[in-house]
Amino acid sequence: MDTREDKLISLIGRCALRDQAALKALFETVGPYLNAVAYRILRSEEAAADALQEAFLQIWNNAGSYRPHLAKPLTWLASIVRYRALDKLDSEQRHQKKFTSFGYDEVIEAIPGNNSPEAEVQNSQLNFHIHRCLTTLGENIKRSIELAYLHGQSREEIAQTFSTNTNTVKSWLHRGAERLKQCLEAV
Structure with missing residues (x-):
């Protein structure tokens, strides 16, 4: 051989x-x-x-x-x-x-808190940073995060949506959370 x-x-x-x-x-x-x-x-x-x-x-x-x-x-x-x-x-x-693109403004508007001008500015800035950080992620990771954290889907449901296995989704969510954390910490 x-x-x-x-x-x-x-x-x-x-x-x-x-x-x-x-x-x-x-x-x-x-x-x-x-x-x-x-x-x-x-x-x-x-x-x-x-x-x-x-x-x-x-x-x-x-x-x-x-x-x-x-x-x-x-x-x-x-x-x-x-x-x-x-x-x-x-x-x-x-x-x-x-899927249609998810309106990230809805994420910030859903955060409870007072509606003072200062809070609105902070929410606007946070919204900008979250949106910017999410756009740096790959499509599968970004959509998995949206489905899990914004729509409350389980890993199994997300795996079914993407026609993949649960371990792949788990990996996407873990990588995405780490990258978001790093991106938001850098702000």
């Missing part, structure tokens, strides 16, 4: 046997290339990383169905990534049509 193709076939075969070291080696070997495939379709580092993660989960679960005589290993791997990226792109486009 001295060619790259033979190495990939071997790694896929070992994944079929549930060898986690093989999955790691496979990711290290072809991950950057497959990430580039996803990025060319999605044009977003975050979305490409999500598609790649979903693809490797599918590769892990379906490695036993790979047949070297039907497709070269890199072709098989790239097609899985391509389909995951296209699914994500389709889902994004459906959700963009479904």
Whole structure:
């Protein structure tokens, strides 16, 4: 097994046997290339990383169905990534049509407090900073935060909305909260 193709076939075969070291080696070997495939379709580092993660989960679960005589290993791997990226792109486009932009003024207006001129100025400034910080987030993270914190949806509901898994949504919410915190602290 001295060619790259033979190495990939071997790694896929070992994944079929549930060898986690093989999955790691496979990711290290072809991950950057497959990430580039996803990025060319999605044009977003975050979305490409999500598609790649979903693809490797599918590769892990379906490695036993790979047949070297039907497709070269890199072709098989790239097609899985391509389909995951296209699914994500389709889902994004459906959700963009479904959602309208949320009025961030409503967030600040909902904050209880007195309506003195000073409070209104502070609320206006806070509204500006929240809006600015939210616009720095990726679309999936931004919409997940809106759905969770402004509309009260659970992680499971958000995962269903985006046709993804709950752990991905949990990651989006965690990353988004950290980035918002950092952005607002910098103000």
